[in-house]
Amino acid sequence: MKEAKHRIRAFSEAGRQHLNAxxxxxxxxxxxxxxxxxAVLAALPFVLRGFRVDRRVLGFPLVxxxxxxxxxxxxxxxxxxxxxxxxxxxxxxxxxLITADEHIREGREEEIHRLQLEHTQRTIQPHDPAVLxxxxxxxxxxxxxxxxxxxxxxxxxxxxxxVQQARAEAEATQALSEELAEExxxxxxxxxxxxxxxxxxxxxxxxxxxxMRELPVDGDRKALMRRLSEIDHHLAMMQNELDTRAxxxxxxxxxxxxxxxRETSALGKALSQRKYxxxxxxLNQMKIGSKDGAAKRKALEKLASKIEQTxxxxxxxxxxxxxxxxxxxxxxxxMQQEQKNSGQCSKACQNKVNxxxxxxxxxMKQLGARKQAKSxxxxxxxxxxxxxxxxxxxxxxxxxxxxxxxxxDRSRRNPRESTPSTGTLEHLSGQLGExxxxxxxxxxxxxxxxxxDPGSEKAMxxxxxxxxxxxxxxxxxxxxxxxxxxxxNEIHNVKSxxxxxxxx
Amino acid sequence: MGEESMELAxxxxxxxxxTMRSEIGRFIVGQEAVVEQVLTAIVAGGHVLLEGVPGLGKxxxxxxxxxxxxxxxxRIQFTPDxxxxxxxxxxxxxxxxxxxxxEFQHGPVFTHILLADEINRATPKTQxxxxxxxxEKTVTIGGTTHRMELPYFVLATQNPIxxxxxxxxxxxQLDRFFFKLSILLPSHEEIGxxxxxxxxxxxxxxxxxxSGQQILEMGRTAAQVPVAxxxxxxxxxxxxxxxxxxxxxxxxxxRYVRYGASPRAAQTIMAAARIHALTHGRYHVAVExxxxxxxxxxxxxxxxxxxGEAEGVSTSDIVEGLTRKC
Numbered sequence: 096m097k098e099a100k101h102r103i104r105a106f107s108e109a110g111r112q113h114l115n116a117x118x119x120x121x122x123x124x125x126x127x128x129x130x131x132x133x134a135v136l137a138a139l140p141f142v143l144r145g146f147r148v149d150r151r152v153l154g155f156p157l158v159x160x161x162x163x164x165x166x167x168x169x170x171x172x173x174x175x176x177x178x179x180x181x182x183x184x185x186x187x188x189x190x191x192l193i194t195a196d197e198h199i200r201e202g203r204e205e206e207i208h209r210l211q212l213e214h215t216q217r218t219i220q221p222h223d224p225a226v227l228x229x230x231x232x233x234x235x236x237x238x239x240x241x242x243x244x245x246x247x248x249x250x251x252x253x254x255x256x257x258v259q260q261a262r263a264e265a266e267a268t269q270a271l272s273e274e275l276a277e278e279x280x281x282x283x284x285x286x287x288x289x290x291x292x293x294x295x296x297x298x299x300x301x302x303x304x305x306x307m308r309e310l311p312v313d314g315d316r317k318a319l320m321r322r323l324s325e326i327d328h329h330l331a332m333m334q335n336e337l338d339t340r341a342x343x344x345x346x347x348x349x350x351x352x353x354x355x356x357r358e359t360s361a362l363g364k365a366l367s368q369r370k371y372x373x374x375x376x377x378l379n380q381m382k383i384g385s386k387d388g389a390a391k392r393k394a395l396e397k398l399a400s401k402i403e404q405t406x407x408x409x410x411x412x413x414x415x416x417x418x419x420x421x422x423x424x425x426x427x428x429x430m431q432q433e434q435k436n437s438g439q440c441s442k443a444c445q446n447k448v449n450x451x452x453x454x455x456x457x458x459m460k461q462l463g464a465r466k467q468a469k470s471x472x473x474x475x476x477x478x479x480x481x482x483x484x485x486x487x488x489x490x491x492x493x494x495x496x497x498x499x500x501x502x503x504d505r506s507r508r509n510p511r512e513s514t515p516s517t518g519t520l521e522h523l524s525g526q527l528g529e530x531x532x533x534x535x536x537x538x539x540x541x542x543x544x545x546x547x548d549p550g551s552e553k554a555m556x557x558x559x560x561x562x563x564x565x566x567x568x569x570x571x572x573x574x575x576x577x578x579x580x581x582x583x584n585e586i587h588n589v590k591s592x593x594x595x596x597x598x599x
Numbered sequence: 600m601g602e603e604s605m606e607l608a609x610x611x612x613x614x615x616x617x618t619m620r621s622e623i624g625r626f627i628v629g630q631e632a633v634v635e636q637v638l639t640a641i642v643a644g645g646h647v648l649l650e651g652v653p654g655l656g657k658x659x660x661x662x663x664x665x666x667x668x669x670x671x672x673x674r675i676q677f678t679p680d681x682x683x684x685x686x687x688x689x690x691x692x693x694x695x696x697x698x699x700x701x702e703f704q705h706g707p708v709f710t711h712i713l714l715a716d717e718i719n720r721a722t723p724k725t726q727x728x729x730x731x732x733x734x735e736k737t738v739t740i741g742g743t744t745h746r747m748e749l750p751y752f753v754l755a756t757q758n759p760i761x762x763x764x765x766x767x768x769x770x771x772q773l774d775r776f777f778f779k780l781s782i783l784l785p786s787h788e789e790i791g792x793x794x795x796x797x798x799x800x801x802x803x804x805x806x807x808x809x810s811g812q813q814i815l816e817m818g819r820t821a822a823q824v825p826v827a828x829x830x831x832x833x834x835x836x837x838x839x840x841x842x843x844x845x846x847x848x849x850x851x852x853x854r855y856v857r858y859g860a861s862p863r864a865a866q867t868i869m870a871a872a873r874i875h876a877l878t879h880g881r882y883h884v885a886v887e888x889x890x891x892x893x894x895x896x897x898x899x900x901x902x903x904x905x906x907g908e909a910e911g912v913s914t915s916d917i918v919e920g921l922t923r924k925c
Contacts, residue, residue, distance in 0.1 A: 180829065189885035194827040206605030207823045211882035 096204065099212040102219070103195050109224040111178035117228040122167035124236045130160035131242025138249040145255030153246070178227075186222045191215040265314025268486075272319045275482040276310040279326075282478045283307070286471040293464035297337065298471060303329060316486065323483045324567040330476050331580065337469040341414035342462050343369070348409050349420065352401040358394035359401055371463040375456040382449045383440075392434065395448065399427035419458050423451040483573045608820045609877060615817060616642070616878050618808045622667045625803045626796065627660050629789035633780050635878070636871075636895050637664065637754070642817045643870040645777020646733055646753040648718075648768075648899065655782040656793075657756040661714045666805040668814065670711035670750065677721035679764060683728035687738050703740065708732050711748060711811055715755035719765045726772055729753065733775045750814045770858075770902065777867050778892075779899035781915075824873040826884040834872070834889050838865045840921050841901050849924055851917050855907030860900040867896045890922040 133156035141148040173181065176196070183192040195215035198208045254262070283303075287295045306326045312318045346366050353363025362381075365374035381398065383391045402424035409417060430444045562583055565571065616638060623634050633649075637660065640647045649657045658674075665672035675686060688706030692699050707713065708729070718726065732738050736747040755776070757768075773779070785793065796803060826834075839845050842859030843852050852859070871892035872884045879888070898914040 189881065189887055190827055190830050191881065191883055191885070193829050194825055194883035197827050198825065203825070205823075207609075207825060207882060210606060210609065211825060214882050 096209045099216040106219050107179050110182040110227050113228040114173040118171045122164045126160040126163040127239035130156045131239045134246035145258040147254045268316040269314045272311045290467045294467035297468040334472045337465045339466050342416040345412045345414045345417045349405045352405050356397045358397045371459040375459040378456040382452050395427045399424040419455045426451040480573045612817050612820045622808050626663045628792045629785045639874045640777040648776040648779040649756045651782030661754040665712045669807040669810045672712045673707040673710035674714040675707050676716045677718050681721045681725050686728050713753045718755040719757040750811045773899045778895035821874045855912045857904040858902040864900045894918050
């Protein structure tokens with residue numbers, strides 16, 4: 096009986112070991128397959144997008160495979176009883192091994208148990224427990240090896256040509272953006288150093304500094320171009336704010352009048368030569384003191400009369416110089432009236448005239464500074480446009496322009512959106528006297544109203560948006576953009592003058 | 600029992616079983632499975648209900664069995680007017696030395712092998728008279744309990760097609776039968792052999808090959824055959840699966856079965872499986888043994904519902920289906 100027990104126990108244990116060995120083998124093979132599948136799936140997105148496979152992504156399938164081996168084996172491994180049951184069914188022992196194992200475990204030693212153990216011993220004798228290990232899953236193993244080899248092959252693939260070019264382009268863009276930021280910063284510093292304190296103060300703009308600080312980008316050329324466009328747009332706005340054209344036109348006209356009189360010829364000359372600082376000094380010298388006599392008053396009267404004469408030709412001008420000059424002229428006329436009425440000019444009246452003179456003098460000085468600042472801004476914009484040209488790929492090569500095959504396909508613009516016709520088109524005829532009018536009559540009853548067309552305002556807004564969108568587009572050459580901007584600035588100035596005439 | 604004696608007992612068991620089978624086979628042609636199952640029931644001390652159309656040899660089988668065994672044999676032909684006293688016996692007044700006294704007159708049930716022929720023709724009252732004797736192997740009349748001599752077997756027959764004037768056996772009585780066996784029509788060759796054996800002048804001579812004591816000894820030997828936990832669990836699961844409310848009950852059981860098998864069915868299967876194992880040369884019970892005896896042990900204990908009856912579903916098919924699924 097002891098021998099039978101020993102043999103059965105040995106058979107069961109050997110069976111268990113072989114079964115577990117088989118399970119370990121299966122766990123490894125299936126894990127290799129899982130590793131291969133996941134590795135290929137993880138590598139494919141890189142390869143399909145043209146990138147070199149990041150080796151770190153293989154960490155996941157590796158960990159997964161390791162976990163899978165452990166979990167698979169722990170779940171599938173055979174306990175003693177499970178192994179006995181499996182061996183019994185596998186060898187067709189008809190529960191003989193299960194029963195014998197139970198006898199051994201329970202320590203049953205009666206005669207019938209001995210007979211059963213001996214019977215089981217005889218039935219297991221022709222069987223080899225090594226068969227329980229099962230056949231090696233060759234097909235799965237082969238597939239796993241194939242997948243691992245494929246994933247290995249994907250690992251050694253380099254970046255595609257397009258990705259390499261894109262990376263080089265990104266690096267170049269980053270370098271260019273840093274270079275442009277530095278160049279623009281230096282240019283601004285240099286211009287600010289050269290100009291007067293007043294002009295330099297006008298150039299102090301936190302928004303501009305912030306925009307220049309934020310100029311460097313991480314390789315996105317479009318973003319760089321967008322930022323350059325934004326800076327250019329901001330500089331243009333600053334330029335518009337510093338516009339001196341109307342003031343200069345007015346002062347030039349005034350200078351012509353002033354040069355005709357001896358008392359004001361020095362001032363007129365300075366203004367005609369656009370030496371506004373000198374003109375401001377001349378104007379300061381015309382201030383009257385308590386001891387000053389009729390000569391200064393006469394000169395001031397001449398100045399006032401010349402301003403009034405200039406008014407006739409420059410009535411439509413909206414310049415600040417004109418407003419200041421008129422105010423000064425009116426003060427001088429008041430002083431003249433007071434002198435005529437009372438024979439002398441009061442201290443208060445003199446002070447007002449002097450204040451008015453001082454204001455005009457200051458305006459002229461400011462005009463000089465504004466002109467200087469505007470000129471600096473213009474230089475900044477030129478510098479910026481050069482940068483935009485570089486960014487657009489022009490000017491990098493001798494002769495500029497894009498090489499063959501690098502050009503922009505202009506015809507690639509999106510076609511205009513057209514409303515698809517749905518159903519039968521029907522024309523609805525309106526009825527007179529009903530519905531809203533396109534025209535709006537404001538204050539018509541009083542007779543002081545102005546007829547306005549809301550549609551034209553909307554259209555104007557639309558044009559403005561179109562122009563802004565156009566100058567911010569990245570596929571338009573800078574030269575063309577500059578031309579468009581200049582064109583619209585010109586027509587804006589021309590258009591504003593007739594409107595002023597109408598309003599007066 | 601010593602080590603040698605157990606081995607000898609098992610050998611004796613196998614030998615005697617084979618001897619009985621071959622001796623019965625001298626007269627009964629074919630029906631090997633039925634003969635083996637009847638012998639299994641007898642060794643296990645159970646009663647058998649034989650079902651089949653007339654003329655298939657049900658009665659002949661029981662008579663042959665009685666001849667093979669050195670035991671008393673009685674036959675009762677059940678009819679509708681049969682009374683319980685006709686079966687069990689009754690107290691009659693006798694004159695003994697001038698003194699009149701009641702004396703118990705034993706009925707035909709007082710035997711070792713009782714053939715209850717066409718049992719479903721008797722009224723339920725008479726059928727019920729057999730309940731005590733079949734289960735407790737005792738008869739109680741007039742306050743006196745009479746014990747049967749062992750071994751004691753009831754071998755009943757019934758005809759499944761002539762249903763006029765019959766009384767189907769109640770569930771309680773059906774449950775007391777160890778096996779219900781269906782006798783099928785013999786094959787062409789078997790009928791030819793039957794004709795040869797039964798229509799000539801000479802009839803095969805059947806010898807008594809086993810005593811009642813030996814049958815009881817065989818039963819004790821079989822009862823010692825070990826059953827592994829796994830096999831026992833399988834058996835329990837099989838029996839519980841016959842109940843429609845059980846979670847493991849398959850679709851057919853849930854749909855067609857009204858009541859499943861009782862724990863007595865499990866006892867029957869266990870006992871029969873042990874004998875089946877020994878007769879097939881094993882010292883332990885296998886699932887195969889359980890499946891081999893499941894149909895005769897369960898088919899009369901599983902009751903169909905109305906839908907099952909209407910559809911003509913067979914309980915044997917249901918049980919076979921269970922043995923394949925469990």
